[in-house]
Amino acid sequence: MVFQDDGFTVRSLVTLKSFLSDRALTVKRPRQQPPSLIFTLPAEMLAEMFLQATDDQDPASLLNPMHSHFVLTRVCALWRAVAIHTPSLWCRVVLHLGGRTTGFSSITSLAKTCFDRSRELPLALIISSSVTDSSSIPNLSMDLVLPVRHRIRHLELKLPVVFTESIFKLPRNSLKALRSISVCAMISDAESAWFRSMSALEGAPVLESVKLSCGHAPNSVMQWRMAETRFDPYLAGLPWERLTELVIQDLEVRHEDALYALEMTTSLVRCVMDLRIIAPLAPVLAFTNLPFTVPPAPTPAPADAPPPNPPKPVKLPALHTLELAVSGASNAPADFFDRLILPFLKELSIKYKDRQPLPCATLTDLQTRSGTSFSLHRFALASRTGDSLLPFLEHNPLLSRLQLVFCALELTPLAHALTPQRKSDNDEGGTQTQVLLLPHLRLLSLADRWTEEAPAARWARATKAVLEMVRSRQRAGLEKFTFGSQAPLGAKRAARLEKWRTGAGGICVRTVCVPPERAHLMRADYINMILWEDEF
Incomplete structure (x- = not known):
């Protein structure tokens, strides 16, 4: 119902109960025919059944997104009334564009219909496309995100790099309700991912979960390997102190950058990273036109000079899950693990892309150093070369899930x-336990x-x-x-x-x-x- 009030259009709130009270929805049947049991169910129970039926979206439905939602509105007048006037049924909007390059007006109309039926409830918006050429499709993400940016609680994007970049360049106060975001930037062989100066995320006041990854075109020659794009936390502009979940995959995160990011995320509960160990660089010789001169020998430090200060430890008091995919220099990532203090770690997963030595002492030191006394519940280790892991397993009696693959x-x-x-309890062969x-x-x-x-x-x-x-x-x-x-x-x-x-x-x-x-x-x-x- 729409009426005018002082020059403004006001839309009255029509509840499900009031709408169903309309006699037009009552099915008139002969007296000898009993009414169907479906009409005896309370509207609230029918709405809950609809929510359960549309909980799982079919990823293969690329040309007909939100299909199950609209099927419910075409069964009968009662089902249509219940479906349309159940706002929570339309709060999760999934738009699978697939490889289409035309017909975006129907997608825009579909999204607008879902936004209107969800009323003012928070939204979960999921947009995916397998097209990486940004010139072949319009910037549909901006057309869909801008009108409801203040209502989006969860945002999931799988789009070309230029479109994800435009989302991040929104004003700082655009995503006021955003709690979690998952972005997969689709890149081609000549492009690189873009995850820097994300002002829209830095200004999100309730953002807690960030997942960033890279994807490749189906015909890309690089699709079988990891992207060599470096993720720089110094330039990312994320609200580090508020994050409880951080996932960075298919992106190169150097171990110094990873330590810097972890040092700022004091509230982090779950962390997933593709960690790259960088070996110390050798001195670089500058080639100039000046005559070559032998550099003076370095002055040795005095015998009584104090030792250099050890690097500052990184303590994560809330970290529960740590999952690492390690690559890079062929040595143990001691520079990374030796600085971590994880008092409440429960799940640890380390997967090497190359066979690299990881001594058991590195893991036991991580567990027994000052300020750390965790006991793992889950431990996964893949593609590792080293000594026996039995001493580390003995320090984790609460383990319930264990993976050892190519170790x-x-x-x-x-x-x-x-x-x-x-x-035996004694040397004489007494009671055995x-x-x-x-x-x-x-x-x-x-x-x-x-x-x-x-x-x-x-x-x-x-x-x-x-x-x-x-x-x-x-x-x-x-x-x-x-x-x-x-x-x-x-x-x-x-x-x-x-x-x-x-x-x-x-x-x-x-x-x-x-x-x-x-x-x-x-x-x-x-x-x-x-x-x-x-x-x-």
């Missing part, structure tokens, strides 16, 4: 360590090209130790076990695992084959086959 470990000692051991490493372990994933795979007799002993470990762990509460190797298991042992897989042993067992070529272990399609990303 260059020996299978037999690891299986024996995870098997319960009998220990069962000592179990990681008593709370529920999910275990082990995959590698094990050193015991040859000869066959040694591999038979190793797999026997694994079966004994799984049997004992099953009694201790192990729920899922993933095992990967290049050498096949014996027929009897494979049959035993198959028996456990079918559920007879109360445990879910999965075996995978590790191919000999491992040049690109960090490819998502392969690493996800071995790691249970949905579980870990």
Whole structure:
């Protein structure tokens, strides 16, 4: 209902209850025909059913976005009234543009319809497109974001770089209700990502979650590897002190920059980064036209000179989850881990893009240094070369999920360590107690090209130790076990695992084959086959 009041147009609020009281929605049926049960449901219950039915959007519906929402409005007058006058049903607007280059007027009209039906409730706006050539499509993101910028609570964009750049250049006070943002900047071979001077995010007063990543065109020759674009936190302009979640993927974050960003995010709870270790640079010689002169030798420091001040530690009192994908210099990232103080860390994931040594002492020092006393619940380590990890596992008795993939470990000692051991209380063979490493372990994933795979007799002993470990762990509460190797298991042992897989042993067992070529272990399609990303 619209009426004029002092020269202004005022739209009266029509509630769902008042709208359904209209007799035009009442279905007249013969007396001998009982009314349908759907008409006896309360309108609030029907609205809740609609919310549940439209909760999951179909990403494949590129040409017909928000399809399920509009299907509900075409069933009958009652369903249409309930759907249209349920504002929360239209608060999550998903627009999958796909590869289209025309027909954007329908997308704009669709978005406007959803915005109007959501009334003044906060919005979650999701816009995606697979087109990277910005000249072939209009800046639809600005046309959709500007009218409702004060209502957007969650913003998710997968668009060309120039369009994401325009969003960030909005005035500082544009996104007053924004709490989380996820941006995937689609780039081509000749472009680079743009994540600097983000004034619209810096001025967002309630922003808590930021996710930034890069994507590549489907025909790009760089789509199989990581983008070599550096993310500079000094120029980003994010509200660091308010962030509780920071995700930076497919972007190069140097370890000095990462430490600077973490030092400013004192409220951070979850951090995901693609960390790049940069080796110290050698002195640079400047080539000039002046005659060459030998530089003077550096003056040695006095014997009684005080040692240089150690770098300032970075303490993150609220950090709960740390996930790193490490690349760069072929040495342990001690400069990064040695400066961290994480008193309440619960989940740690480290994945190397190249085989790099990570000594167990680096992890134990991270856990036992002054001001840090965490005990992990989840630990994932991939593509790591180093010594035994058993001392670090012993310091984390609360571990419930463990992944060790391509860590260059020996299978037999690891299986024996995870098997319960009998220990006497005294030297005379008195009462025996069962000592179990990681008593709370529920999910275990082990995959590698094990050193015991040859000869066959040694591999038979190793797999026997694994079966004994799984049997004992099953009694201790192990729920899922993933095992990967290049050498096949014996027929009897494979049959035993198959028996456990079918559920007879109360445990879910999965075996995978590790191919000999491992040049690109960090490819998502392969690493996800071995790691249970949905579980870990």
